[in-house]
Amino acid sequence: MTFELTLLGTAIHILIWEKLPEWGTWFKTLISLLPSPLRTLYEQWHCPFCAGFWIALALHWMTGFWTIPELNELSTRLGTVGTPVAWILDALATATLIYTAIIALKAVGLPAMKAHMMKEDFMTSAFGDGSATTD
Template sequence: MTFSLVLMGLTIHVLVWEKLPDWGTWFTKLIERLPAPLAYLYSAWHCPYCFGFWIALALQLLTGVYTLPELAALTETFALAGTIMAMSLDALVTALLIMVGSLTLRALALPAIKGFELTQTFKASMSQAQSTQEQQHDNT
């Protein structure tokens, strides 16, 4: 098993649906100007599984890499029909792994963000307490 397609697909998913929309208004305006069918695909493919399937097929065609290289044997056995079966099955597996990766990133992000916020709050309160102590010291 190789995770190349999974990592590429997950990276593209995070970039397109989680990062680019936060990088100013240009990306949102670009999506709004797309023809209706493409704008629909953007909203419909927000799901990491749906997106994962289609990006896996595209990446397979571009790179020739499979998540499960053993499926390539179907081409030898069933010719073109085997290639279609192999690519479809591999894309389904890749999509599942992209979805699991996306869910894992989200699960890890919440405690990380909460921990960061608590640390910032603690540092701010320590800074404020130190300032208060310095002011009291100066007044005496």
């Protein structure tokens, strides 16, 4: 098993659904200019598994990377139907790993964010203006 597609897919998901919408209004304006079907897809694909599946398919097509390289042998065993089956199975496996990565990052991120906020509150209450932060 390799993790290139998972790492790339997780990064793309974070960028498109978590970071770009925070970087000013230009991205939201761009999304609003999309045709209605594409805008609907963007709005509905916040799920890391759903988006991860399509991201994995696109990345596999562009890079040739496999999460489970052994699936590449399906085309020799199943003939012409083996290639699409292998791609779909690999994308499902990759989507599961992307989903797991996003959930894990959120699980770790919330306590870290709360700890940072508690520290900032403490520094403000202890020193008045918060100028003595240790960042």
